[in-house]
Amino acid sequence: MSSSKNKNKYRYIWKIFAALLVLVIVSCSITIDSIDQPASVNGGQILPVTLNVTLNTNSGQTNRFMVAVLVPTAWKVSSNSVVSFTSDITSGPQSMSVIPAGTAAPQGNGLDWPTLLATKIGNGGNLLSGWEWVAFYSNASYTVGSNATIHITVNIQIKVSNDNLLFKLGYVVGNDSNGLSDAQYYNAFFSGNCFSVIGTGDLIDFCNPQISTVEPRTSLENDIVTISYDGGVTSTILDNASQIYLCATGILSDGSSITVCAPNGQTVMSSLGLKRWRKDIWPRKYFGLTDAQHLTSFQYFFTDVTGTLKVGYGGGSSAFNYTFKCQ
């Protein structure tokens, strides 16, 4: 009799423990349930984004709410955005402000929020440089009770630049006490689709592997630029070329042009292996400019040693284009 009583007692204790365990697991989390974000906006317009967030607590605490966005640096989001939120426990829109540069993230080993997010969350699969995380804190701190479920709606308004681009946006929510120290204290959300800005100028495609890139993405004729060719992205007529050459035409401010296209020691690309090639040029010298001449852009192809097989944008016959400008 006593043996069966003990068995029942232990079963009862285990049930309590299991229930508590489930309660703990379910009760401590912050989740971005969904986002409302358009597929595209026109250059210079406002990108409106809504994050629908659920916060479950297992203990009372007082924190500032944190929201971070992964965006192109060209948008200068720190200066061109407004972020606010509403929630079950607040009245009216609550303002948020950019976290000042250099402010250490909580439990981040001294790293600021942008660096911590880039290190721990990543860049959302964007294939070019020129992206950044921008983080915001709520202006006020808020006290939440234990075992509470709170719904938060975050409103983000970003004025995008005029650049023509494709980008994978990302979002993170968290607080100013726990940082990214544990998965229960933050949540990251990537839309997965490629957001489009219908703007002006060369398309800056962060989403799709590119046959060719130029770094820095923005520069002037007096900078050293690095032109890359990746023959592994897609099959082209240069697949079997043992050596790749740069065939470029500089467009001057007076509308004239200078072409440097003969396959020789000046135009030969350096092999990086795996069908990747690279060349560093100083445009002013490369195109032999006089003091009075200035470049606005250059167009280019890649060729084989004969110069007859040419690969342009998308592996086709249209030239790649690079416009000189600063960010």
Add this chain to the structure above:
Amino acid sequence: MKKIIFILLILLNAGLFSCKTEKITVPSEPLKNVNGSWKIIAATRNGEDLTTRFDFSQFRLNLSDSTYTIDSLVPFIVNKSGKWHFDDPVYPFSIYFKQMDSTTKISPILYPVVNGQRNIIMTLSPGCSLITYQYSLQKAN
């Protein structure tokens, strides 16, 4: 006993009068003489090492007392000859270049000795301001 004391007294006096007075002078930091021809031994662009990827080998910055010339130009803070000076000839932190018919350009510098050789490390942005180059220069032989 008296002899011992006498000898000790002689030794003591000898010790006292053998001391020389040493005048202590504070060493003065010399003026930095950078006259000569300087070449680039290392170059970065926003931290990316370009030293072996771009031909800097022919570049020469020729400094004399107050004038400079440039041979085999690369992206640089100035592109013609002119006058130069340090902000402080004893403790330089910046170098000023003023080419003919142009404004003065300033580059912060470091002035370390590396492997027994004086280096000048210059930081400059000849193109976009967000693109920074760092050139390490040594005297060319």
